[in-house]
Amino acid sequence: MKQFDVPVFYRSNLISLIKKKRKEKDKLKKDFTPTLLDFGPVQIFLARHFGFCYGVENAIEIAFKTVEQNPGKRIFLLSEMIHNPQVNADLANHGVRFLQNTEGKELIPFDSLTKEDIVLIPAFGTTLDIEKKLVDIGIPIEKYNTTCPFVEKVWNRSAAIAAKDYTIIIHGKPSHEETRATFSHASANAPSVVVKNMAQAQRLATYITGASPAQNFYEEFKNQYSEGFDVEKDLQRIGVVNQTTMLASDTQAIADFLKQVMIDKYQLTKATIAERFADTRDTLCYATNDNQTSVLEMLNTPADLAIVVGGYNSSNTSHLVELCEEKLSTYYINNSEKILSRKEILHYNFHTKQEILTADYLPTTEPIRILITSGASCPDALVEDVIQKLISFYPGTKSIEEIIAQIANT
Numbered sequence: 001m002k003q004f005d006v007p008v009f010y011r012s013n014l015i016s017l018i019k020k021k022r023k024e025k026d027k028l029k030k031d032f033t034p035t036l037l038d039f040g041p042v043q044i045f046l047a048r049h050f051g052f053c054y055g056v057e058n059a060i061e062i063a064f065k066t067v068e069q070n071p072g073k074r075i076f077l078l079s080e081m082i083h084n085p086q087v088n089a090d091l092a093n094h095g096v097r098f099l100q101n102t103e104g105k106e107l108i109p110f111d112s113l114t115k116e117d118i119v120l121i122p123a124f125g126t127t128l129d130i131e132k133k134l135v136d137i138g139i140p141i142e143k144y145n146t147t148c149p150f151v152e153k154v155w156n157r158s159a160a161i162a163a164k165d166y167t168i169i170i171h172g173k174p175s176h177e178e179t180r181a182t183f184s185h186a187s188a189n190a191p192s193v194v195v196k197n198m199a200q201a202q203r204l205a206t207y208i209t210g211a212s213p214a215q216n217f218y219e220e221f222k223n224q225y226s227e228g229f230d231v232e233k234d235l236q237r238i239g240v241v242n243q244t245t246m247l248a249s250d251t252q253a254i255a256d257f258l259k260q261v262m263i264d265k266y267q268l269t270k271a272t273i274a275e276r277f278a279d280t281r282d283t284l285c286y287a288t289n290d291n292q293t294s295v296l297e298m299l300n301t302p303a304d305l306a307i308v309v310g311g312y313n314s315s316n317t318s319h320l321v322e323l324c325e326e327k328l329s330t331y332y333i334n335n336s337e338k339i340l341s342r343k344e345i346l347h348y349n350f351h352t353k354q355e356i357l358t359a360d361y362l363p364t365t366e367p368i369r370i371l372i373t374s375g376a377s378c379p380d381a382l383v384e385d386v387i388q389k390l391i392s393f394y395p396g397t398k399s400i401e402e403i404i405a406q407i408a409n410t
Contacts, residue, residue: 004057010379032297041394047294047373053287055148059123082377083314124177127184150285162190172243187226191234239278245316310375317375336385342393
């Protein structure tokens with residue numbers, strides 16, 4: 001896989017070495033067990049796969065090279081490059097300005113742009129309408145487009161099934177930049193509708209079967225369906241794709257459920273299922289799959305708590321938190337500063353969208369066993385900072401340098 005030129009301050013000597021050693025021993029990525037870092041009083045179990053993915057590293061490389069190669073030029077980002085506050089702050093400190101917030105609200109008017117400006121398209125991609133606005137201004141979009149190739153894969157899959165007259169069902173968060181972009185590309189080729197979760201998929205099924213009056217659909221799915229959507233016609237042939245960072249199990253469950261709805265309604269067999277339901281297989285990216293599988297395997301390790309590091313508006317990170325919460329106390333933080341002391345931690349509740357303060361989060365018995373992972377947009381350096389902060393509370397722990405030397409000699 002291509003190696004990217006990512007700023008060194010996002011790297012971690014400890015984690016780079018761990019990932020290098022694991023890759024050497026497991027080239028086919030079949031071993032998803034966590035890595036034990038035994039500091040003595042503190043035992044850290046790192047997920048097999050975590051941190052920057054291909055799409056994120058690609059986006060960061062393009063963004064920082066663009067800044068370096070264009071001194072004096074105005075450089076803009078459509079919205080956040082990725083969902084990590086440090087990376088976005090670093091780009092802002094390098095003079096990059098944001099045209100929109102993550103909800104798509106304009107922060108800088110598009111009509112203030114000129115053809116001399118540079119506009120970076122973030123890893124999530126963007127809508128066809130925004131692409132057209134930039135092209136009409138005269139701004140080239142191909143050179144500075146950092147859209148993740150796995151997002152583009154979903155767009156291509158949508159176009160392929162649209163060509164066969166299937167309606168596109170998108171499992172995703174309607175307000176998320178990636179889902180907005182995917183919806184734009186999908187709906188240019190076929191009727192499209194977004195479902196947030198299984199509950200909405202079940203409601204959609206009532207319109208497929210006719211159990212709910214067709215006219216109610218337009219209010220229930222307001223702002224989630226394409227222009228001109230005809231409930232009675234456009235739900236007769238469907239295919240399911242997804243926002244690439246959703247929970248794999250949720251997407252699969254929704255696809256299986258809707259497939260069964262079509263089988264029951266139209267009395268389909270294995271030989272005839274394609275008449276009504278498209279075979280889209282999985283459109284989650286490899287990193288989402290690997291990170292989620294790694295967390296599930298890590299959770300088989302007896303532990304006292306889990307810490308997940310990443311941006312609070314990161315979809316892929318919140319799903320890792322969701323998996324951990326099912327098994328043990330989990331603390332979602334975006335950097336080591338949220339670990340206030342041995343006694344207190346300030347962490348994010350993504351269900352209520354609030355930071356909360358928790359006391360006595362670390363057990364009194366030793367050794368303490370902590371599971372750690374991070375989202376696909378989180379720099380490894382932040383994870384090392386978290387480890388350093390945790391072990392600093394315990395006299396007599398091995399240093400990170402000692403652990404690096406130990407790993408290097410294995």
